[in-house]
Amino acid sequence: MALASKIISVLVLSLFCCLDMLCVNATSYREMLVMGQSVGNSDTLVSKGGNYELGFFTRNRENSIKYYYVGIWFKKVANDKIVWVANRDYEPQTSSAFLTIHDDGNIVIIDGGMIRYVTGAPSNNNRISTYATLLDTGNLVLVNKSNQVILWQSFDNPTDTLLPGMTLGHDTYTGRTWSLRSWKRTDDPSTGPFTLRYDSGFGYLSDSNGSNVVWINDDSDVPIQEIFNQVDFKLKPSYGLNYATLTINSNSRFILEASGDLKYQAWSEEYRQWIFLQFYQCVTNNSCGHFSVCTPKAVDACQCLYGFEKYDSDSWSKGDRSAGCVRINKLSCNTNNNKDEFHPLNISVKSLPHHVHRQVDKLSQCNDICFTNCSCVLYAYDISNGNCMLWNDQVPTLKNTSTEYAYNNINNYNLKFFLRVAGPDRPSTNSNAIGRQGNGKRNLLIIVILISFLLFLLLLCLFVYRTRKQSGEGMSMKVNKDSDIADNKSIKVRRKEVKLPLFSFASVSAATNNFSDANKLGEGGFGPVYKASSKGILLNGDEVAVKRLSRRSGQGWEELRNEALLIAKLQHNNLVRLLGCCIERDEKMLIYEFMPNKSLDCFLFDAIKRRMLDWGTRVRIIEGIAQGLLYLHQYSRFRIIHRDLKASNILLDTNMNPKISDFGMARIFGENELQANTNRIVGTYGYMSPEYAMEGLFSVKSDVFSFGVLLLEIISGKKNTGFYQTSSFNLLGYAWDLWNNDSGMELIDSELDDISNKHLVPRYVNIGLLCVQQSPEDRPTMSDVVSMIGNDTASLPIPKPPAFQNVRGIEYSRLSKSIEGNISLNGITDSLIEAR
Structure with missing residues (x-):
């Protein structure tokens, strides 16, 4: 019946959620408690924005005795977690108890003739006029009425939950310690056995009142370092301060469970519930007891x-x-x-x-x-x-x-x-059971009935929720060819929702050290790109790249929306990962995985650095780019045309593996769609196919052309544009001349000394020339290209002359003046991220 009990609990919780959605609370609440007022068993204080509520709650413990506690909880969810308890170790047993401000200015709980101080010991010599108020952060503060100085705050006296703005650590000057202390049980908020504290750069979890350290955050068997990577460490030794403050997100929290486990949660306004970002379990010795x-x-x-x-x-x-x-x-x-x-x-x-x-x-x-x-x-x-x-x-x-x-x-x-x-x-041959299985058919029937009822209830809630939902936080996007339609609810692609984490501006600003120049990686047409510091607060502390839209940028919401929608649904080793976004105030930012080796052009076109690209590395980069494009064209959920493939949009990870980036100009094709036309030419000359540059026609063969240019650049270490030889106006023409003279080996970068498999160099030149042929029909598909690269014994077709073989760089520039659009002539596209 344990499973049935769990299902009943879920049903009850779901019912509360439904009631929360169906009911509109128009009651007026107070947020302040002044002298002469009280909060009784049926009264509450509510923060100004309606985030948190303070009042009495009850728990039944031994012998079914009901105990009364004063606590703070998140108001937007019925029966949510109590995040702070005022009297966890002295609990009244009568409903007549009330919270008030004593004559000496302190907050107290009065139960009959008993007075329990919440804010400190009584003082006969300090009778001042005070008031208490509950802030929208969940912080209860006691304020001196005359000078508005905060005399006490609940954030300095945490229980088992760490909220944004709260502190863990120790002040050696005053002796103050901020730590979390677990509940004794989930139904008993009295002081439990586990303590989470931070001191001298380490996080500690201890039990038995600190006599037994369960782990510290440099213990390789415990992932607690991930938790402290979520917070912003602040070290002030000159003042005796050594503490960490949680500043990750205005709607996040850490919870030290009664079991010693740790939860990291974030509030989703869209789903009206707390979502587990991390759940650190099994962190204590004998976490689940014997056997x-x-x-x-x-x-x-x-x-x-x-x-x-x-x-x-x-x-x-x-x-x-x-x-x-x-x-x-x-x-x-x-x-x-x-x-x-x-x-x-x-x-x-x-x-x-x-x-x-x-x-x-x-x-x-x-x-x-x-x-x-x-x-x-x-x-x-x-x-x-x-x-x-x-x-x-x-x-x-x-x-x-x-x-x-x-x-x-x-x-x-x-x-x-x-x-x-x-x-x-003894388990049967195919048994995966754990413990006793229950009472057979009777339990099964009960479970089926309960599940059916649950499904009905959830469908009813969903129906009501969808019909009543008018607006919400986050961002909504729909992609329909070149459609500019966008709303502010959620990200959608062809009516399929994309779950993309949203970060607050404050958290991104903290991660980039307030967008300091020291963290700046580069700047493109979209705007600057910043690296989040190693002690940042985004995504478990991993280093990330933040792409921030500049107000001076020629791009904007459409390109950001397009990139977010496309790349959020793509999963491939050779595509850069989008980790989240920030849409707040006038700010628009995308958060990516960090690529420590920046982009391919930083190596390929640098006289010194390109020596680091040996032949094996270049071949691996070519193969990776080909695999990434093949995925976009053939194996992803949607057929995607990148439209801006070039060296600066190929990022390199720690092992120099390539990842295609910058999908701001990309387009989705329908299943039976082979070609499209646009009046808005975007991309970079030198990588554009002739049909796209001249007529605005693009297809998968447009990306194949760009890949061919990129392949020849990787082999030669030379840019296609601005290329001058005695008889060739660009790299394509130069490669074609060498090919016709059976001198394909001469195209190889002069910095490459020792080349294994030299016989493959002309083969790669051949593949590149096949990709840059004038007519799209003559070019291979990326599936063909991958097959050519993977089978070095198969014969290759003879290429026809490439496009633009007789077009000089200056003529290229003149050509651009007759076409309007987001075009870069110097190799830097408007959507470029210089480095990540």
């Missing part, structure tokens, strides 16, 4: 080992798993009918709990040792060194570092685990 396995990446991290069940299901659901799991059936060891067996556990464990060591020669010996010892309940055999590890009587939580927990196949790691199970609990 359990904890899988950090699983939705339900804690599971009992096979043949075991939860000792107390109710406690587990409330976050207290210390009692662990117990056997369903007793072992039959030392009996005449011993049917105990050992079954493999397919888990990967990084750190092992305490065990007994034995040195053996083979797995069977380890099995025999454990089988003949009735107290031995689990053994592991290390194939690499013949080490036999035995666990007697109890097995603490095994932390499974793989992505799932299976039961019947021996894992592929060096360490093989075998669990002793009782005869009645």
Whole structure:
């Protein structure tokens, strides 16, 4: 019935969500508490913007006694997490208790004749006039009425939740410490066993009032460094301050669970719910109790080992798993009918709990040792060194570092685990069950009924929500050829939603050190590009590139929308990843993965740096670009024409692998659409196909032409435009002349000394010339190109003369004056990101 209980809980939560959407609350709330006023059991304070609410809440604990607490919670969700508790260790048991401001100016809770101070000890010598107010950040502040100085704030006294603007750390000058302290249980907000603190550059999680440090953030077995990469570290040793302040996003929060696990959540205005960005589970020793396995990446991290069940299901659901799991059936060891067996556990464990060591020669010996010892309940055999590890009587939580927990196949790691199970609990050949399965058909019928009701309820909520939804935060985009239609709700492509993370301007500004010149990577027609510092607060602290639209840019919302829509749906190793965007105030920004080696042109056309591009690297770059284009043309959800492929739009990662970038000029083609026409010519001369530059016609063959130009540039290390030889006006003509004279090898970059597979150089020149032929019909497709590159023994067609072979660079410039559009003549497109 545990599963049925969970489903009932989901139903109740869904019902609250529906009621929240259906009801419009027009009540007027107060945000301030002044002397002479009080907040009783049925009263609340609400922040000015309606984000947070303060009031009494109740919890039933031992003997069903109801306890009353004063807390702060996020108001936009019914029954949301309590983010701060005023009286977690002294709780009234009567509904007559109330919160007020005492004569001495402090906030107190009065329960009959008992006065409990919230803001500090009483002071007979400091009778000042004060008032309390709840801010939209969730911070309760006590203010001196005469001079408006903040005397106390809840942010200085956190409980188990870290909100934006709150602090973790220590002030050695005043002795003040800011730390998180878990609840005792999910239904008991009193002080729990786990403390999260930050000191001297490290994050610590400790239990038992700090006597046992569970981990610190340089422990390789714990991903806590990711958490502290989310915050903005501020170190002020001269003032004795050493602290970290959470500034990532105005609607994010960290929660230290009663189990010691950590949650990182962000509020989605679109879905009206908290979304898990990260959930750090299994971070404590014996996280799930004895005879359990904890899988950090699983939705339900804690599971009992096979043949075991939860000792107390109710406690587990409330976050207290210390009692662990117990056997369903007793072992039959030392009996005449011993049917105990050992079954493999397919888990990967990084750190092992305490065990007994034995040195053996083979797995069977380890099995025999454990089988003949009735107290031995689990053994592991290390194939690499013949080490036999035995666990007697109890097995603490095994932390499974793989992505799932299976039961019947021996894992592929060096360490093989075998669990002793009782005869009645032996798993079947195809069993993946965990513990006892329930009461069969009766439970199944209940579950089916509950699921049916849940689906009906959710459909009803969806219907009401969609009919009532008028506006929302975020951004909405629809792509329909060259359509300029856009709204402000969500990103959509052909009515399919694109989930793209939105970042606040404050978080992006902090990550780029307020867009400082030191973080600036370059600037193109779109605007400047910045690198987020290594201590930035975006996306787990990974370095990112922020592309910021300049107010002077010739581009704008259309190009940004187009790029966001297209690249957000594309997944390929040779395409740059879009990680999010910022649409706030007048700011429009895109956030990309950071490419440490910048763009290909930085190496290819630099007299010194191009020596770093050896022949093998150049071939790998050519192959990667070809694979990326093939994906765009043939294997992505939509057929996409890039329209601005060139060296400066090829980014290079740490290993010099290419990634195609800058999709601001890209276009989506229909399934049966082969060619399109436009009056708005965009791109870069030298890479444009003749039919596009002259007539505005573009197709997949336009990208093939650009690829051919790029291939010849990579081989030669020379730009196509501004190329002058005695008899050739550009690189295409020069390559054609060499090809006709059987001198294709002479096109190779002079900086390349040692070239393996020299016979392939003319082949690559041949492929390049096939791609830049005058007529689109004569050019190969990218599928053909990839096949030519991959099969170096197949014969190649003879190319026809390339386009523009007799066009000199200055004539190119004159040609441009007769065509309007976003065109770059010097190799820098309007949509260029110089580096990331």
